[in-house]
Every structure is written in structure tokens, then in C-alpha cells.
Amino acid sequence: MSILITSLILLVGIAGAFVINNYYSHYTVEATSSIGDAHNEKRNAPSVERDLKSIIHESQKGVVQLDVESDAGKSVGSGFLYNENGDIVTNAHVVTGAKKITVRTADAQQYEGKLIGIGESTDVAVVRVLDLQGQSPLPVMEDHVADIGDEIIALGSPLGLQNSVTTGIISGLDRDFALDHYTYSGVYQISAPIAPGNSGGPLINKSTGEVMAINSAGTEEGSIGFSIPMKDVYDQLLEWSKHPENLSKKDQEPNTDHDVTPKLNAEDSEYLVKYFYDSLVIGDYVTAYSLLGSEWQKNTPYEKFRKSYIQTIDITINQIKSEPSKEENTMKVTIIIDALERKKDRETKTYVYKCSYTISYENNQLKIISGQTTKIE
Structure with missing residues (x-):
């Protein structure tokens, strides 16, 4: 009898387990232990803050003078x-x-x-x-509200110095004042210096690289600036763009007149070479390559160009000067740099180079037409 009862209990248990398993088999069971959640937490975690140099370099591409x-x-x-x-x-x-x-x-x-x-x-x-x-x-924070202490980057052309960068924090909120015939209401106060020429440039969130405000006014002391939040003017901007x-x-047709070539000057020529090196240092080889003239690109495929700079870690400009070339509307830029490079044994070494570049317009676009590099012992 005891054997019969035991067998009956086992049969009922097996049948019950089968029924329960069949009933719940279509349900997804979520783990509740920290180990079980680890994969999903990593997958859905906020993105890591981007490198400051990368944010600045990418933002500069959308900033104009x-x-x-x-x-x-x-x-x-x-x-x-x-x-x-x-x-x-x-x-x-x-x-x-x-x-x-x-x-x-x-x-x-x-x-x-x-x-x-x-x-x-x-x-x-x-x-x-x-x-x-x-x-x-540039990515825009359409409805973002800043907090005091938020770290920011101000980009612009103060005193005509194109693509200059200053950093700071949001040091005040909801500032109201009048300047000339403009009313500033609810603007951000920032610690990043704002100088003439900065006006209209973007105020970038240091963590995300997004535009949070428009740099608009500064003080004579230079340590206080004011920026108009994008959330307050974004709808108006959209309306102007739409209508x-x-x-x-x-005016609504792209300019196809490329007969008038701008007059080349030393400032633009030197700026182009500096921007070329900035792109190389940040690892933006595509942008650096795009600055080269068509003949240079024809003789140097992109992969070969990239490979020649892939071991370059950093570049410091020691000297730069420019002078008109014999050819019309062409400049020769000579630059001496310190290049920190990675060697095959993973060690690093700094080399000194003297580089000479020919700068001119090609199809109305300013380009580095040719270049020559000499290592200085």
C-alpha cells in the first residue's frame, strides 16, 4: 500500500509539473539579481561623456565666422x-x-x-x-533647461580669431536686462569669456556636444557672458527657416558663379594649415584629406594618407610663417612642428619637422595644393 501511495504521489507531481511548465512557457521571466541585470544595465546605460577635444573638433565644423x-x-x-x-x-x-x-x-x-x-x-x-x-x-537641445554648474564650451571668432574656444560653467540663471533696443529675458550667465566677434556663436554642453544657447553679450571685465537659451527661440528660428x-x-538658387575667386591672404592660408593639423591630431583623417588639392589626392590614395599619420599622437606648432608665391593668388606656408609619434615597439618619441605647403584656390575652394616635409635632426 505504501508503495502504491508513493507512486501515486510521484505521478501527480510529474503531471502537475508538466501542466505548470506548459502554462507558463510563453511568459518571459526577468532576472532580478544584480548579475542577471548586468547585461541589460550595460546595454541601456547612458553613453560615456565624449572626449573634450573630440567635442570641440566636431562642433567647430558647424561654426562659422x-x-x-x-x-x-x-x-x-x-x-x-x-x-x-x-x-x-x-x-x-x-x-x-x-x-x-x-x-x-x-x-x-x-x-x-x-x-x-x-x-x-x-x-x-x-x-x-x-x-x-x-x-x-550641430545637434541642438531644443527644450533643455540648464542648471548652475553645468560645464560649457563657447565657440566663435572673438576679435576675428576664427574658431576660438573658451570653457566655463553656467554661473547664473534667468538674467534679465536690456542692451541697445534688445530685451534679454531669462538668459544664462556664463563664466566663459565673451569678446566682440563671439556674438552669435554656440554655447555647447560639455557632456553631450549639443548646442544649448547662443552667445550674445559680454561684460568689459571679460569674465562674465550671457547666452540666450535655445529653448526660448527655437520655435521662432524654425518659423523663419520655414517661411x-x-x-x-x-536667392533661392545655389550659387553657380565660380568665376570670382576670393583674394588669398596669409591669415586664411595659415588658418587652413593649422586646421589640417588639428584634424590629424584628433584622428579625423577624412577632414584632413579633404583639405588637399585634387593632384595630391590623385597621387596619394586616402588609405596611404591615413597610414602615414596613424602613429602620430600629438603635434605642436613651434613656428609658422607665410609669403606670397610666384604664382598668382598663391601662398607658401612654412611651419616647424614637434610630432609625438608611436614607434613599432610601442614606445613614443618626439620628432621635429619642417614642412612647406602651397596654398591656393581650386574650383573656388581653398586647398593645400602640395607639401614637402623634412625631418630636422
Whole structure:
């Protein structure tokens, strides 16, 4: 009898287990232990903060210098690309009364800009550059609210020094004041210095690389600046981009007139070479390669170009000078650098090089036409 009862219990248990397993087999069971959750936590964790140099270099690609001509004379301001239509955000006071707006990009190219929207009491404006249509804009924090202590990067062209960088923090919120005939309401106070020429440039969130505000005003002391939050003006910017003002039918067509080549100067030539080295140091070989002339690219495939710099860790510019070349509208730039390079045995060594580059326009684009490098013992 005991054997019969035991067998009966086992049969009931097996049948019960089968029923329970069949009933719950379609359910997904989530682990609750820390070990079980580890994989999902890693997969869904926020992205690691990007390297500061990488954020600055990538942001600079979307930052421009605005050379403005008006009845009051010539002035310099900053701006940044915020959409794929070629639309540049800047301050209204930068482009007020503009008769001609020349936009200089990070790779030293020049384009004509057209004002398509400008605030009367709010110090913001939008300039359209049709030649920049399709270019990648800077990512924008459309509704972000900053906190005091947030680390920031201010980009622009203070005193005409293109693509200069200052860093700091959000040091105050909701600042209100009037300047000229513009009303600043609820703006950010920042510790990053703002100088003439910075106006209109982006204020970048140091952690994410996104634009959180527009640098707009500074103080004579130089240690306090004010930036207009993107959340307060973004809808107005979109409206101007959607319904542009002051554009004729001709203005809405990309410029195909490449007969007029800008006059080359030493400043632009040296800037291009410096930008070339900045791209190499950050490992952005695609951008560096794009700055080379067609003949150089033809004789040096991209992979060969990249391989020749892949072991370069850092570059320090010691001397740079430029002088007009024998050819018209061409400059020769000579530069001496210290290059920290990785050797085959994984050790590093610093080498000194003297480099000479020929800078000129090719199809109306400023390029490094040729170059020669000599190692200095």
C-alpha cells in the first residue's frame, strides 16, 4: 500500500509539473539579481561623456565666422549651422543693416549668406547659405533647461580669431536686462569669456556636444557672458527657416558663379594649415584629406594618407610663417612642428619637422595644393 501511495504521489507531481511548465512557457521571466541585470544595465546605460577635444573638433565644423558689410562699416560675428537647409543662427545685432554677409566655414571656405529672419526686440537672426545645404548641422537641445554648474564650451571668432574656444560653467540663471533696443529675458550667465566677434556663436554642453544657447553679450571685465537659451527661440528660428523673408527667386538658387575667386591672404592660408593639423591630431583623417588639392589626392590614395599619420599622437606648432608665391593668388606656408609619434615597439618619441605647403584656390575652394616635409635632426 505504501508503495502504491508513493507512486501515486510521484505521478501527480510529474503531471502537475508538466501542466505548470506548459502554462507558463510563453511568459518571459526577468532576472532580478544584480548579475542577471548586468547585461541589460550595460546595454541601456547612458553613453560615456565624449572626449573634450573630440567635442570641440566636431562642433567647430558647424561654426562659422560672419564678415558683415553695412553702412556703419565692416564687422565680425559668429554663427552656427542648425539645420540641413544651410541656415545659420546668429545674433540680430551682428547682421542688422547688412548689405553683404560673407560666411567663412571651419575649412576656410567662403560663401555668400542671405538674411532670412531677424528679431526686432529679441537678439536672434537666421542667415541662409544655399551652398551649405545638406551639410551636417550641430545637434541642438531644443527644450533643455540648464542648471548652475553645468560645464560649457563657447565657440566663435572673438576679435576675428576664427574658431576660438573658451570653457566655463553656467554661473547664473534667468538674467534679465536690456542692451541697445534688445530685451534679454531669462538668459544664462556664463563664466566663459565673451569678446566682440563671439556674438552669435554656440554655447555647447560639455557632456553631450549639443548646442544649448547662443552667445550674445559680454561684460568689459571679460569674465562674465550671457547666452540666450535655445529653448526660448527655437520655435521662432524654425518659423523663419520655414517661411524665409527677403529672398528673391534668384536667392533661392545655389550659387553657380565660380568665376570670382576670393583674394588669398596669409591669415586664411595659415588658418587652413593649422586646421589640417588639428584634424590629424584628433584622428579625423577624412577632414584632413579633404583639405588637399585634387593632384595630391590623385597621387596619394586616402588609405596611404591615413597610414602615414596613424602613429602620430600629438603635434605642436613651434613656428609658422607665410609669403606670397610666384604664382598668382598663391601662398607658401612654412611651419616647424614637434610630432609625438608611436614607434613599432610601442614606445613614443618626439620628432621635429619642417614642412612647406602651397596654398591656393581650386574650383573656388581653398586647398593645400602640395607639401614637402623634412625631418630636422
